[in-house]
Amino acid sequence: MHKLLRTIVWAAALVLIGFQTAMAPVLAQDTKLKKEELDQLLAPIALYPDDLLTNVLMASTYPLDVVQAARWRKEPVTAKLKGDPLVKALEPKDWDPSIKALVQFPDVLETMSDKLDWTQKLGDAFLAQQDEVMDEIQFLRQKAEAAGNLKSNKQQTVSTEAGAAGEEVIVIEPASPETVYVPIYEPTVVYGPWWYPDYPPYYWPYPGASYVNGFFWGTGIAIAGSIWGWNHFDWRHHDINVDVNRWNNINVNRSKITSGKWEHNAAHRGSVPYKNKEVREKYGKTERAREASKDFRGFDTGLDKSKIGGGAAPKLQDKAGDLSKAREGTGPKAKQKVSERPQARAAKPSPGAFDVKRGADVRRDASRGQASRTAMNAGRPSPGQRGGAPRGGGGHRGGGGRGGGRR
Numbered sequence: 001m002h003k004l005l006r007t008i009v010w011a012a013a014l015v016l017i018g019f020q021t022a023m024a025p026v027l028a029q030d031t032k033l034k035k036e037e038l039d040q041l042l043a044p045i046a047l048y049p050d051d052l053l054t055n056v057l058m059a060s061t062y063p064l065d066v067v068q069a070a071r072w073r074k075e076p077v078t079a080k081l082k083g084d085p086l087v088k089a090l091e092p093k094d095w096d097p098s099i100k101a102l103v104q105f106p107d108v109l110e111t112m113s114d115k116l117d118w119t120q121k122l123g124d125a126f127l128a129q130q131d132e133v134m135d136e137i138q139f140l141r142q143k144a145e146a147a148g149n150l151k152s153n154k155q156q157t158v159s160t161e162a163g164a165a166g167e168e169v170i171v172i173e174p175a176s177p178e179t180v181y182v183p184i185y186e187p188t189v190v191y192g193p194w195w196y197p198d199y200p201p202y203y204w205p206y207p208g209a210s211y212v213n214g215f216f217w218g219t220g221i222a223i224a225g226s227i228w229g230w231n232h233f234d235w236r237h238h239d240i241n242v243d244v245n246r247w248n249n250i251n252v253n254r255s256k257i258t259s260g261k262w263e264h265n266a267a268h269r270g271s272v273p274y275k276n277k278e279v280r281e282k283y284g285k286t287e288r289a290r291e292a293s294k295d296f297r298g299f300d301t302g303l304d305k306s307k308i309g310g311g312a313a314p315k316l317q318d319k320a321g322d323l324s325k326a327r328e329g330t331g332p333k334a335k336q337k338v339s340e341r342p343q344a345r346a347a348k349p350s351p352g353a354f355d356v357k358r359g360a361d362v363r364r365d366a367s368r369g370q371a372s373r374t375a376m377n378a379g380r381p382s383p384g385q386r387g388g389a390p391r392g393g394g395g396h397r398g399g400g401g402r403g404g405g406r407r
Helices: 002-029 035-042 050-059 063-074 083-090 097-102 106-114 116-128 130-146 244-250 277-296 323-328 332-347 351-378 388-403
Strands: 156-162 168-174 183-185 215-217 231-234 239-242
Touching: 035 116, 035 130, 050 097, 050 106, 050 116, 050 168, 050 231, 050 239, 063 097, 063 106, 063 116, 097 106, 097 244, 106 116, 116 130, 116 277, 130 168
Parallel strands: none
Antiparallel strands: 156 168, 183 215, 231 239
C-alpha cells in the first residue's frame, strides 16, 4: 500500500514538473520586453527613413502576410515589376497597405520573411509597447548621432523636431522624395561600443557589401507614389498618423477606415497568436466576435481558392494555416497539397445528383413492376403454366436493374 502511494505521489510530481516546464514559455510570453531587449531588437532598423520604418513596424504585426508577399515578390512574373505595373498587380491582393508598400523593397521584405522569429517578436513588441518602441528608436538614433555616424548626405536628410514633453526627436527622410535608400549598417560601429554585452544587437550582413563608416548604401528605390507616403510618425503622441482617403484607395476590397491613427486589424492576423496577455485580450475578443459573425452568416471558413493563382503561394493567413506552415510550407510538396484540394473536391461525385438518378430508377422500376402485375392479373395462366411467367417477370425486372442506377 505504501509503495503504491509513493508511486502515485512521484507520478503526480512528475506531471506537475512537466506542466510547469511546458507553461514556462507561455508565461514568459506575457512579460513585456526590457529596455535592453528592445534596443537589441530595434538596432538593425532604427536608422531607416521614417516612412520606411513605419511600414516595417506595421507590417511586422501581420507576419503571415509578410511571408506570402515575399514569396509573391520572388515569382518570375512579379519580381521585375516596378511603378504603376507593380501597383496594378497588387490591387487584387488583400494585404495591409504597409505590406504593399514594402513590396517595393524586396530585400527588406525577404529579410523579414527569412527572419520570421525576429519579425514576429518585433510585431508583438510594437503592439504591446508602442510608446516604448518609439522611445527606443529615438534613443538609438541619439546614440548614432552622438557617435558622429548619423548625418545628412545624398541618400538621406537628418533633422530634428519637437517631441513629447518638449524634447527634440530625430527625423530621417529621403534626400529625394521620389527615391528611398535603405541603409545597411553595422550596429556595433554606427552606435558606438554596444552597451549591453548580454544582449548583442541583431545584425544581418549584406553579402559582398563594402561598408564606409559602418554603412552600406545600395541602389535607391524609385517609389510608386500611390502606395507610398500615406503614413508618418507622430513622435509627440507616440502614434502613426494615417491619411484615411489614401489608405482606403489602396485597398478598395478591404473594409474602410475612419480613424487617422493607425490601428492593428485583428482580422488580418491569421492564426498567429498574440504573445502578450493584454494584447491577446484586446484583439482576441475582436477576432472571436468577427469569426462568430462570419459563421452565423454562413461564410465559408475554408481555404480561399480565389486567392490562389498566378503561381503564388496560398493565402497563409487563412485560418487553415499557422506560423509553422509559413516556416515549413515553402517546398513544392506544400504547394502541391494546396493545389490538389480543389481537384479532389471536383472529382468526388455530387451526392445530390446521385440521389436524384437513383430515385428516378426506383420510380421507373416500380412503374414496370406495376405494368407487369396488371398484365398478369388480366390473363392469369393455369397452374401448369405459372413457371414461365415468374421467369419472364424476373427477367424483365433484371433488365430494368441493369439498365438503371445499379450500374
